[in-house]
Amino acid sequence: ETGLPSGITWSVKYDGITNYSSNVTLYINSIYGNFSFSIPKIQVSANCYLIPNQSSGDLLSGTSKIVSFSDYCSSEFVETGLPSGITWSIKYDNITNSSTSSTISFNVIKGNYSFSVPAVDDDNCYFVSNISKGYVESGGYTYLKFIESYCISNFTEKGLPTGTKWSLSFANKTNASSKQSISVNTSIGVYNFVVNKVSVQGCEYVPTPNNGSIAAGSRVNVSFSISYCITTFKESGLPASYNWSVTYDGVRHFSTSNEITFNNSGLSSLPFSVYVSNETQCGFIPSPSSGTL
Numbered sequence: 001e002t003g004l005p006s007g008i009t010w011s012v013k014y015d016g017i018t019n020y021s022s023n024v025t026l027y028i029n030s031i032y033g034n035f036s037f038s039i040p041k042i043q044v045s046a047n048c049y050l051i052p053n054q055s056s057g058d059l060l061s062g063t064s065k066i067v068s069f070s071d072y073c074s075s076e077f078v079e080t081g082l083p084s085g086i087t088w089s090i091k092y093d094n095i096t097n098s099s100t101s102s103t104i105s106f107n108v109i110k111g112n113y114s115f116s117v118p119a120v121d122d123d124n125c126y127f128v129s130n131i132s133k134g135y136v137e138s139g140g141y142t143y144l145k146f147i148e149s150y151c152i153s154n155f156t157e158k159g160l161p162t163g164t165k166w167s168l169s170f171a172n173k174t175n176a177s178s179k180q181s182i183s184v185n186t187s188i189g190v191y192n193f194v195v196n197k198v199s200v201q202g203c204e205y206v207p208t209p210n211n212g213s214i215a216a217g218s219r220v221n222v223s224f225s226i227s228y229c230i231t232t233f234k235e236s237g238l239p240a241s242y243n244w245s246v247t248y249d250g251v252r253h254f255s256t257s258n259e260i261t262f263n264n265s266g267l268s269s270l271p272f273s274v275y276v277s278n279e280t281q282c283g284f285i286p287s288p289s290s291g292t293l
Contacts, residue, residue: 001024001025001026001052001066001067001068001069002024002066002067002068002069003050003068003069003070003071004024004042004050004069007022008022008042008044008050009021009022009042010022010026010039010042010050010069011026011039011040012026012028012037012038012039012067013037013038013039013040014028014030014035014036014037014059015028015030015033015035015036015037015061017030030061031061032061032062033060033061034058034059034060034061035058035059035061036056036057036058036059037056037057037058037059037065038055038056039052039054039055039056039067040055041055042069044071045073045139046139047073047074047075047076047138047139047140048071048072048073048074048110048138048139049071049072049073049074050069050070050071050072051069051070051072052067052068052069053067053068053069053070054067070109071109071110072107072108072109072110073107073108073109073110073138073139074105074106074107074138074139075092075105075106075108075113075136075138075139075140075142076103076104076105076140076141076142077090077092077103077104077105077106077115077117077141077142077144078102078103078141078142078143078144079102079103079104079129079143079144079145079146080102080143080144080145080146081127081145081146081147082102082120082122082127082146083122085100086100086120086122087099087100087120088100088104088117088120088146089104089117089118090104090106090115090116090117091115091116091117091118092106092108092113092114092115092136093106093108093111093113093114093115095108106138108138109138110138110139111137111138112135112136112137112138113135113136113138114133114134114135115133115134115135115136115142116132116133117129117131117132117133117144119149120146122148123217124151124152124153124154124217124218124219125148125150125151125152125188125216125217126148126149126150126151126152127146127147127148127149128146128147128149129144129145129146130144130145130146130147131144148188149187150185150186150187150188151185151186151187151188151216151217152183152184152185152217153170153183153184153186153191153214153216153217153218153219153220154181154182154183154218154219154220155168155170155181155182155183155184155193155195155219155220155222156180156181156219156220156221156222157180157181157207157221157222157223157224158180158221158222158223158224159205159223159224159225160198160200160205160224161200163178164178164198164200165177165178165198166178166182166195166196166198166207166224167182167195167196168182168193168194168195168196168222169193169194169196170184170186170191170192170193171184171186171189171191171192171193171216186216187216188216188217189215189216190213190214190215190216191213191214191216192211192212192213193211193212193213193214193220194210194211195207195209195210195211195222197210197227198224202229202230202231202232203226203228203229203230203267204226204227204228204229205224205225205226205227206224206225206226206227207222207223207224208222208223208224208225209222226265226266226267227265228263228264228265229263229264229265229266229267230261230262230263231248231261231262231264231270231293232259232260232261233246233248233259233260233261233272233274234258234259235258235259235274235286236258237284238258238276238284241256242256242276242277242284243255243256243276243277244256244260244274244275244276244277244284244286245260245274245275245276245277246260246262246272246273246274246275247272247273247275248262248270248271248272248293249262249264249270249271249272269292269293270292270293271290271291271292272290272291272292272293273289273290274286274288274289274290
C-alpha cells in the first residue's frame with residue numbers, strides 16, 4: 001500500500017479470509033487460483049476516511065497488487081427554516097449538490113474549501129441563508145438557517161399595443177414599463193395594487209382588474225380594453241368664429257372654433273361629412289368633405 005500514515009492497520013479480504021497488517025506490505029498464503037478480494041476504507045475521524053483506489057476485484061494468487069489510499073472526508077451542511085420538501089443547493093469545492101432533505105453531503109479530499117449558498121425560490125418568494133458563503137474544513141458540520149427574505153410579484157398585461165408604457169402601484173410603490181410584464185420586489189405580506197388607465201393616440205384603455213389585494217409573490221394577469229377614443233376634426237381657412245359642423249358616425253356636432261371632437265367606444269373606421277354654413281356671399285368648400293376615419 002501507499003498513502004497510509006506509518007503504523008496504521010489496514011486489511012484485505014482475499015478468498016474469503018480477512019488479513020491485517022500495520023506494514024506497507026500485506027502477505028497472504030493461499031492455494032493457487034484466481035480469487036476475489038475486497039479492501040475496506042479506514043475511518044480516521046468522525047467524518048474522514050482513508051479510501052483505497054480499488055476497493056474490490058479479482059487477483060491471481062502468487063502475484064502482487066499496489067493499493068493507493070487517499071484521505072477523503074464527508075462534509076455535512078444542515079439547514080433549518082425551509083418548507084418541507086423544497087429543493088436547495090450548496091456549492092462546495094466548485095461542486096454543486098442539491099437536496100430536498102435537510103442535509104447535503106460532500107465527499108472531498110481532506111482540506112479547507114470555499115462554499116456558497118444561493119437563495120432558494122419557493123413560488124416567487126426567496127429564502128436566504130444566515131451564512132451565504134465562507135470556508136469550511138472538510139469532515140465537519142455546517143449549520144445554516146434560512147429566512148424568507150423577499151418575494152417577486154408579477155403583473156402581466158394583454159390588450160395594449162406593443163411597446164405601450166403602462167404603470168401600477170403596488171405596496172405603495174409606483175412601477176412602469178413598456179414591456180408586457182412588471183415585476184415588483186417586496187417583503188412577505190399582503191399588499192394593495194392599483195393599475196392605471198392608459199391613453200394611446202387619443203384612445204383610453206382601461207384595465208381589468210384595476211385594483212385589489214394580493215399576497216407577495218403572486219401573479220396577476222391584467223386585460224386592457226378600449227373605453228373610448230377621442231376623434232378630432234381640425235379646420236383651417238375659415239374666418240374666426242365661423243360656424244361649421246361635422247357628422248361622424250351619425251352624430252352631428254357644430255362649432256365656431258377650429259376643432260370639433262367626438263367620443264367613440266372603440267377602434268373602427270367610421271363615416272364622416274363636413275358642412276360649412278355660408279353666412280356671406282362667399283362660399284367655403286371643405287376638403288375633404290366626406291370619408292371614413
